[in-house]
Amino acid sequence: MLNTKNTKNNEQVAANAKQLAAATNDAAPRVDYAPIYSTGRGLNADIVRAISKAKHEPEWMLQERLSAYAEYQRQSLPHFGPDLSGLDLDSMRYYQKPTDHPVRSWADVPASLKTTFEQMGVPAAERAYLAGASAQFESEVVYSHIKTAVEKYGIIFCGMDEALQKYPELVHQYWGKLVPASDNKFAALNTAVWSGGTFLYVPAGVQLDTPLQAFFRINAENTGQFERTMIIVEPGAHINYVEGCTAPTYSTASLHAAVVEVFVKENAYARYTTIQNWSNNVYSLETKRAQALAGATMEWVDGNLGSKTTMKYPSVYLDGEGAHGTMLSIAVAGHGITLDSGARMIHNAPNTTSSIVSKSIAKDGGATDYRGTVRFTDKSHGSFAHVECDTILMDEASRSNTIPINEINCNDVAMEHEAKVSKLSEAQLYYLMSRGLSEAKATEMLIMGFVEPFAKELPMEYAVELNRLIKMEMTGAVG
Amino acid sequence: MSKLEIIDLHVAVTADGVQQEILSGVNLTINSGEVHAIMGPNGTGKSTLSETIMGNPNYQVTGGDIRLNGRSILNMQVDERARAGLFLAMQYPPAIAGITNAEFIRAAVNSRRSADQQVGVMNFLPELDKRLHQLEMPEDMAERYLNAGFSGGEKKKNEILQMLMIQPAFSILDEIDSGLDIDALRIVAAGVNSMRGPKHASLIITHYQRLLNYIVPDVVHVMKGGVIVESGGPELAKELEQTGYEHLGAE
Numbered sequence: 001m002l003n004t005k006n007t008k009n010n011e012q013v014a015a016n017a018k019q020l021a022a023a024t025n026d027a028a029p030r031v032d033y034a035p036i037y038s039t040g041r042g043l044n045a046d047i048v049r050a051i052s053k054a055k056h057e058p059e060w061m062l063q064e065r066l067s068a069y070a071e072y073q074r075q076s077l078p079h080f081g082p083d084l085s086g087l088d089l090d091s092m093r094y095y096q097k098p099t100d101h102p103v104r105s106w107a108d109v110p111a112s113l114k115t116t117f118e119q120m121g122v123p124a125a126e127r128a129y130l131a132g133a134s135a136q137f138e139s140e141v142v143y144s145h146i147k148t149a150v151e152k153y154g155i156i157f158c159g160m161d162e163a164l165q166k167y168p169e170l171v172h173q174y175w176g177k178l179v180p181a182s183d184n185k186f187a188a189l190n191t192a193v194w195s196g197g198t199f200l201y202v203p204a205g206v207q208l209d210t211p212l213q214a215f216f217r218i219n220a221e222n223t224g225q226f227e228r229t230m231i232i233v234e235p236g237a238h239i240n241y242v243e244g245c246t247a248p249t250y251s252t253a254s255l256h257a258a259v260v261e262v263f264v265k266e267n268a269y270a271r272y273t274t275i276q277n278w279s280n281n282v283y284s285l286e287t288k289r290a291q292a293l294a295g296a297t298m299e300w301v302d303g304n305l306g307s308k309t310t311m312k313y314p315s316v317y318l319d320g321e322g323a324h325g326t327m328l329s330i331a332v333a334g335h336g337i338t339l340d341s342g343a344r345m346i347h348n349a350p351n352t353t354s355s356i357v358s359k360s361i362a363k364d365g366g367a368t369d370y371r372g373t374v375r376f377t378d379k380s381h382g383s384f385a386h387v388e389c390d391t392i393l394m395d396e397a398s399r400s401n402t403i404p405i406n407e408i409n410c411n412d413v414a415m416e417h418e419a420k421v422s423k424l425s426e427a428q429l430y431y432l433m434s435r436g437l438s439e440a441k442a443t444e445m446l447i448m449g450f451v452e453p454f455a456k457e458l459p460m461e462y463a464v465e466l467n468r469l470i471k472m473e474m475t476g477a478v479g
Numbered sequence: 480m481s482k483l484e485i486i487d488l489h490v491a492v493t494a495d496g497v498q499q500e501i502l503s504g505v506n507l508t509i510n511s512g513e514v515h516a517i518m519g520p521n522g523t524g525k526s527t528l529s530e531t532i533m534g535n536p537n538y539q540v541t542g543g544d545i546r547l548n549g550r551s552i553l554n555m556q557v558d559e560r561a562r563a564g565l566f567l568a569m570q571y572p573p574a575i576a577g578i579t580n581a582e583f584i585r586a587a588v589n590s591r592r593s594a595d596q597q598v599g600v601m602n603f604l605p606e607l608d609k610r611l612h613q614l615e616m617p618e619d620m621a622e623r624y625l626n627a628g629f630s631g632g633e634k635k636k637n638e639i640l641q642m643l644m645i646q647p648a649f650s651i652l653d654e655i656d657s658g659l660d661i662d663a664l665r666i667v668a669a670g671v672n673s674m675r676g677p678k679h680a681s682l683i684i685t686h687y688q689r690l691l692n693y694i695v696p697d698v699v700h701v702m703k704g705g706v707i708v709e710s711g712g713p714e715l716a717k718e719l720e721q722t723g724y725e726h727l728g729a730e
Contacts, residue, residue, distance in 0.1 A: 425573070427573045428573050428575050430536070431569070431572060431573050431575070433558040434533055434557050434561055434569075435566075435641060436558055436561035436562045436591055436645070437586055437587060437590050438558050441590065445578055445582075445583070449576060449578040449624075450577055452576075452578075
C-alpha cells in the first residue's frame with residue numbers, strides 16, 4: 001500500500017469499520033437473499049419470466065415486465081445524442097442475484113482504480129464498500145438516527161424489491177405512471193429486467209430535514225444495473241434524498257439503465273441529489289422524471305463524472321398551479337468520455353417556474369453536451385423559465401455543444417437563456433499566479449470556484465468528496 | 480538588501496498580428512528601503528512596465544533585461560517572480576466568483592511556505608482580521624468572493640490587503656489611487672507607508688501628484704514615449720503639477 005497523507009486515517013477507519021461491521025450487520029434489517037443466481041448472457045421472454053419468478057413477484061409485475069420486453073424489442077435506439085454502437089446488448093447479463101456477502105474481493109478490483117483510491121485517500125471502509133462490500137460502516141450512527149425518524153413518522157424507506165413484497169398495492173398504484181415502458185428503449189429495458197433501487201414514501205405533512213442517503217439501505221443492492229426508484233411525497237411533506245458516491249464506482253457491467261419516478265404532491269418539496277462517477281467502460285442511460293403538483297417544488301441536483309457515455313435528462317412535469325422545478329448540474333468529462341446531459345422542464349399549469357443551471361468542464365478530449373427542453377403548454381399562463389449553461393474547455397481537443405429546445409405554446413410566458421463556453425480565463429489565471437500560486441494550484445482554485453455553486457448544495461461529506469475528486473481529475477490537465 | 484534593476488528594457492505587445500513597441504529602453508534601479516514613483520501622461524508605458532516586471536505573458540520583452548539581486552528574471556514564470564519577492568497591485572484586478580477572498584489570500588501566503596510550514600485557518604484569520612481592520616475594511620470582506628461585486632475603492636483596498644498579508648520585498652502599485660475618494664486614499668496610503676522600511680521597496684505608478692502628498696517618494700521619474708525622460712527628488716512631482724508634462728522629453 002502506498003503511504004498517503006490519509007494512510008493513518010485509513011488504518012483507523014479500517015479498525016473502526018471492523019468493529020462496526022459486526023454490530024451493523026446484526027442490527028440492520030436484513031433482506032433475505034437467496035444464493036447467487038444468474039440468467040446468463042442475453043435476453044428473451046423466458047429470462048424475463050425467470051427474473052420475476054426468482055423474486056416471487058405478483059402476477060401484475062410479471063405482465064408489466066413482459067409487455068415492457070415487447071416494447072423494448074419494438075423500439076430503436078435513441079435517434080439523437082452520442083454514438084451507442086459500442087453497446088452489445090446481446091452479450092450482457094441481465095440478472096444476477098447477489099448474496100449479502102461481498103460479491104467481489106479487493107483483489108479483484110483493477111490496479112488503476114486501486115491507485116485512484118490511494119491518490120484520493122479514500123478511507124478503507126469506503127474502498128471495501130466500493131469493492132462490493134455491503135455496508136457503509138461509518139454510517140451506523142446516522143443510520144440509527146434515520147431509522148428512528150423513519151419509524152416515528154411513518155416514512156417507508158426500503159429497497160424496491162422489498163417494497164414490492166411488502167407494499168404491492170402502493171407500488172402498483174404509481175408504477176410507470178411517470179415513466180411508462182414505452183417512453184424509450186432503455187426505460188422499456190429497465191421495466192423488463194429491473195432489480196434493486198429505492199422505494200421512498202413520505203406521508204402527508206412529514207418534513208424530514210436530515211438527508212436520506214441511499215447507502216443507509218444496508219444490504220440492499222447498491223449499484224444494480226437496472227435500478228428502479230420510486231419516491232412519493234404526499235401533500236405538504238418535505239424530503240431530501242441523496243444517492244451515489246463520488247469515488248469511482250467500479251462496475252463489471254457495461255450498461256446501467258435506471259428509471260426514477262418522483263411524485264411531489266400539493267405543496268410538497270423534494271430534492272433528489274445524485275453524484276455518479278462510473279468507471280470508464282460504462283454506458284449510463286437513465287430516465288428520471290418527476291411530477292410537481294400545485295405549489296410543489298422539485299429540485300434535481302445532479303453531478304456526473306466518469307462513465308464512457310452518459311445520457312441523462314431529468315425532467316419535471318409542472319402539472320399544478322405555481323409548481324416550481326429546478327435542475328442544478330455539474331458534468332466533468334475527461335479523455336474518452338461523452339456526457340450528454342441536461343434537463344426537461346414541462347410547464348403544464350399556470351404560474352409555474354423553472355430553473356436549469358448546467359455547469360460543465362471538458363478536458364483531455366472529453367465532451368460535455370447540454371441537451372435540454374423547456375416546454376410551455378397552452379395551460380402555462382404566467383409561467384417563467386430560466387436556463388443557464390456554463391462550460392469550461394480545458395484544452396483544444398475537448399468539445400462542448402449546447403442544444404436547447406424551447407417549445408412555447410402559450411403567449412404570456414417568459415424565458416431566459418444564457419449559454420457560455422469558455423477557456424479558463426487567462427486574466428484570472430495570471431492574477432492568481434501573480435500572488436505566487438503555481439499554475440496547477442491556480443487552475444485548481446479556478447475550477448473549484450466554478451464548481452462551488454454546485455458543491456455548496458451538497459451535504460458536507462459529499463461536497464468534500466466531490467472537491468477532492470475534481471482536484472484529482474485536474475492534476476494532469478495542466479501541461 | 481535587495482535590488483531590482485531594469486536595464487535598457489524594450490517591450491512590445493502584439494495586437495491583430497502586429498507587434499508594436501511600447502517601451503524603448505527603460506533604465507531603472509530600485510534598492511530596498513526606497514520608494515520610487517513613476518509619473519507621466521496616459522499611454523506612455525507605465526502600466527506596460529509594471530506588467531512586464533511581474534511577467535504578464537501579453538507583454539514581450541524584445542531587448543534589455545530585468546534583474547533581481549543580479550539575476551535575470553526574464554525566464555521566470557509569473558508565479559516564480561511572485562515567490563521571489565515581487566508583488567503587483569493591479570489597476571484592474573479581475574473578479575473571480577466561487578473563490579473567497581480569505582481562501583485566496585491564504586493560498587497566496589502558503590505558496591511561499593514549505594509543505595510543513597503551511598498556515599492553518601485558525602492562525603490565518605486573526606492576522607487577516609487585523610489587516611482588514613487596519614484598512615478599515617469590514618470583516619465580511621474576507622468571506623466574499625474575490626473582487627466580485629467589489630466597488631472600485633474596495634478592489635484597491637483589497638490589493639493593499641494582499642500586499643500587507645504577503646509582505647513582499649518589492650511592491651509595484653499601478654494607479655492604486657484611481658477611483659479613490661480622499662478618505663480611502665488616506666487609508667490606502669497609510670497601508671503602503673506601513674510597509675516602508677529597510678526590507679521593502681516600492682514603485683508607485685500614478686498620474687497625479689495628489690497620491691505623492693501621502694506617500695512621499697525618494698525618487699520621482701517621468702515617463703514619456705516609452706522611456707524615462709527625467710528623474711529627480713519629490714520636488715519634481717510638485718514641479719510637474721505646475722508645468723505639466725508637455726515640455727519634458729522634447730528633443
